[in-house]
Amino acid sequence: MTRQDDGTPLLAIKNLQTHFATADGLVKAVDGVSFSIRNGATLGVVGESGCGKSVTALSVMRLIERPGRVVGGEILFDGKNLVDLPDDEMREVRGNAISMIFQEPMTSLNPVFTCGSQIAEAISTHGGITGDEAHKRAIEMLTQVGIPDAARRAGEYPHQLSGGMRQRVMIAMALSTNPDLLIADEPTTALDVTIQAQILELMKALRERNRMAIMLITHDLGVIAEMADDVVVMYAGKVVEQSDILTVYEHPHHPYTHGLLASIPRLGEKRERLEVIKGVVPNPLNLPAGCLFRRRCPNAMPICEVAPPLQEIAPGHLSRCWLTPAGDPPSVGEAPGTDAALVAAAALSVEQ
């Protein structure tokens, strides 16, 4: 099911807005997010808990549940806008062209059905084969994801398997339909470190074999470094920085990205203590005006009272910060600080 690379991205999210009408007020969990994924490429989406990265993924799958709703934007996949696709057509995309694996292998499998039957179900839903054949294919998939004695394991219930094994079952299930895009939402977070590495290796190997694109959601920049080609950094429901992996690691621009990078321990580096980003993510019900990061930002300046736009600071490198591409505070008369008020006004009109 791999398609020709004709330059159009496999998945293009444009100005996605997913809001939750909670009893306490409207939460704009995803607020104007845009990015795209190329065929066969791996995009890492990174950010703290609650920044909207999982909601973005669930929006793509159209698995947002009440009181959440996609209120605006487009999700273009294979020439179709998933946001307004009829339910039955969406079901054919879901689990077939786009598959998803979740963070919690312990709770993501149905406890009352055997692993094999849960994989076979995905296959027979989309593959046109049923019964014994689907079951055989399920066992094949289990072997592919490195489960020893797959035939026996297929007959076991999820609780009889370890967390790492269950995540392998989830991967087998997700890949059983040869998807073009795999969305992996924190696939290794709940696992032991050694198992994490194994699962990442497995995903890499399968990515090569199946030539599929991956949208990898994680808070762990280490995992991103290991896997991703491109990176999207999200903060409080917005994209704050976006670029290819090297640029983000070598020349991060947004202070938040700086903070994230500074907070990972590196081998062979002697530091008294790890940096932490001061403060917490702002309350989604009560977002501050201006730059959402400014209260935690070491570089906060008066202009940050006005929300910065997401602007291209170098070819293919976007950042939502008033700092100049070189990382200096903008001064009047210099780009992009020129007519800062004008830019700010423009930005405001876009944001609201």
Added chain:
Amino acid sequence: MASYILRRLLQAIPIVIGISVVSFLIVHLTPGSPVDKFRTPRVSPETINNLIRLYGLDQPLPTQFVKWFTHFWTFPFDNSAWGYSFTDGLPVRDKIFARIPSTLWLTGVSLLVTVIIAVPIGVLQAIRQYSWSDKIITTFETIGYAMPTFWLGLMLKQTFSVQLNLFPLFGENSFGKNGDILDLLWHLALPVTTLAIIQIAGWSRYMRASMLEVLRQDYIRTARSKGLTERSVVFKHALRNALIPIVTLLGLTVPALLSGAAITETVFSWPGLGWLSVQAVTDRDYPVVLATVMIGGVMVILGNLLADIAYAVVDPRITY
């Protein structure tokens, strides 16, 4: 499994003894003596003393208890094991056994009706949570839950027996129609409706809650992410899990099947165990009272055990 059941039965022994002590004490510490009602001018003091000796009432309480308790468990072989009724002198065991079929008819049929109606209602409400149908059904459930059984029974009786004359006022069979199954069902209609309305209110609420709990589990999201139809997600993946606590509830309901529905039976003069026990309390027929409390308690313990076993059968995660 067998060793688990055995262990559970052994664990139940102290509880059974506890139940026996409590019921024994309630009966024996009441003001007055069980033989008081025989004290009329026409009964000689000697007869009274004979009675006291006959029932062992002259012995210290612990002795009486041990005697009664050990004798109690010989009931499979000895029809006097539970003593003789004060009202008619019949063996209590036979009196109680004679009532069991009537009680099973009433409670069994109403439980069946309840499950058949309550489970689909609960599922429907859960998948349409907060919709108008959910809200309306919830209101009815709450009213059903709030209605005292006997009041509902009386109202049904007033409407359908007294005013519309559609169903019989009381009893199990019309005169001379013993064993006629249609006649029995005709008599069953109102008491079963009474019990079923009350039970459906509770069960469908429980089913709704169980289904809602399951529907927000991660594995339901997984099922949806596979592209399954909503029908398959709800009826295959969710329902199978949501029924697990219902099966447990079923196990816990079994004791009520036997100990009967005292109030409903009394309203409709249904000749079951429940009505018998209420009559026994009214008449201070202590041997019958003691036996019914004991049966009730033992049934609860067995019901719990049954619920746990059923749980293991339907939930692959549980093994003993």
Added chain:
Amino acid sequence: MTRSEGLPVPGALPAQSTAEVDEVDLVPVRTYWQLVRKRFLQHRMATIALVLMLVLVTSAIVFPIIGGDAWYKTSLTYGPNDPSSLSAPLGYDNLGINIFFRLMKGLYTSLTIGFFAVLIIAGIGTTVGSIAGYVGGWVDNVLMRVVDIVLSLPTFFLVLMFVAFMGSGNVFVIIFAIGLTGWTTAARLVRAEFLRLRESDFVQAAKALGASDRRIVVRHMIPSALAPVVVASTLGIADSVVTEAALSFLGFGLRPPEASLGNMLTNAQDYFYRQPLWIWYPGITLILVVLAASFLGDGLRDALDPRQRIEA
């Protein structure tokens, strides 16, 4: 179910702010009680139920005072055939007693029974539950076996026996019978809450700071464990009122001239044919009490103890 993100739970957010926090970040500071009030008021039925309960309680107190002895005074001038009037909205019964005032007196009695029975339930339940949960070990074991025993006995039948043998028709006996048999659920809830709290950070912290057992239990644990007790008690009022009515129906409740909703229902049975409405008055009143108490209980549970949302 654990989702690291997904649905943001606004109420839970301030709890995360254990790190160094910029004070301005803690914008929505709401106290626990403000949150409780907000959550309760959002529960529309619970708000209605609260109003209804207040109306019922007020009527039960005010009307018997206004009516004086009207609730039991028989009259030869009035009877069932007299039309209702402003002073007797529901007319007169066969003895010429003003039905409305009798109904209000009955409501008063039933609510009193419910209230005191629940006090006993909460008292025993909290004591047993907190001792079992805090002391643990064999004490816990023994107390929980006692709970098992009481739970295994058919509750209503036990009440029935107790009342029948100890003094039927006596208000105090009825209250004690309901109270002594109904405390097990409250005890289990408090125990569970205590087991949870015993391991919780703030109790551990209080221990580490050298607080005494008594202080920890009284100042820290009981207030936290009270939420489920309050909920169970509210629901318990409904149960108690219905139990009283059922006792009356079976002939063990209060006897006329005393008035309770139960004995009014029972007496109305005799007029099934001639005065079919008479059974509706106490019946509807009883249902209103039960409805008000159960919605109130549901609302309180959602407001006080959001974790327990699933009713069972």
